[in-house]
Amino acid sequence: xxxxxxxxxxxxxxxxxxxxxxxxxxxxxxxxxxxxxxxxxxxxxxxxxxxxxxxxxxxxxxxxxxxxxxxxxxxxxxxxxxxxxxxxxxxxxxxxxxxxxxxxxxxxxxxxxxxxxxxxxxxxxxxxxxxxxxxxxxxxxxxxxxxxxxxxxxxxxxxx
Numbered sequence: 001x002x003x004x005x006x007x008x009x010x011x012x013x014x015x016x017x018x019x020x021x022x023x024x025x026x027x028x029x030x031x032x033x034x035x036x037x038x039x040x041x042x043x044x045x046x047x048x049x050x051x052x053x054x055x056x057x058x059x060x061x062x063x064x065x066x067x068x069x070x071x072x073x074x075x076x077x078x079x080x081x082x083x084x085x086x087x088x089x090x091x092x093x094x095x096x097x098x099x100x101x102x103x104x105x106x107x108x109x110x111x112x113x114x115x116x117x118x119x120x121x122x123x124x125x126x127x128x129x130x131x132x133x134x135x136x137x138x139x140x141x142x143x144x145x146x147x148x149x150x151x152x153x154x155x156x157x158x159x160x
Contacts, residue, residue: 032053036117048118
């Protein structure tokens with residue numbers, strides 16, 4: 001009999017699967033979380049549980065070219081930087097980033113953890129930009145390549 005993924009994740013299983021990680025380009029990045037969707041076998045949709053400690057940040061200011069993303073705040077207070085503007089966010093607030101998305105980032109400004117659900121699409125190919133770092137990420141499956149904006153060269157117009 002084939003091993004099937006569980007269709008239900010119990011609270012205790014979620015709590016036991018939480019791991020802490022950070023984005024290598026942001027020294028203030030520190031997120032504790034777990035993959036919910038992937039654990040129950042979802043392949044096209046990502047759903048993740050995340051927690052940011054006080055004075056810490058999510059990843060790094062970025063935008064997505066192909067994969068839509070969303071964030072739903074469960075508890076705590078934070079600042080969402082979206083397209084160069086800052087917005088205070090808290091419990092019950094929802095953010096959505098249709099593609100191509102504007103750059104965005106989240107940081108905890110409160111005295112307690114900022115707890116949220118986040119997710120979006122899981123496409124085979126994704127392009128993400130890090131405008132303040134002058135970098136672009138290309139992900140094809142599990143292969144990730146990083147390019148500097150300064151290394152790009154125009155290809156020219158395509159004849160049709």
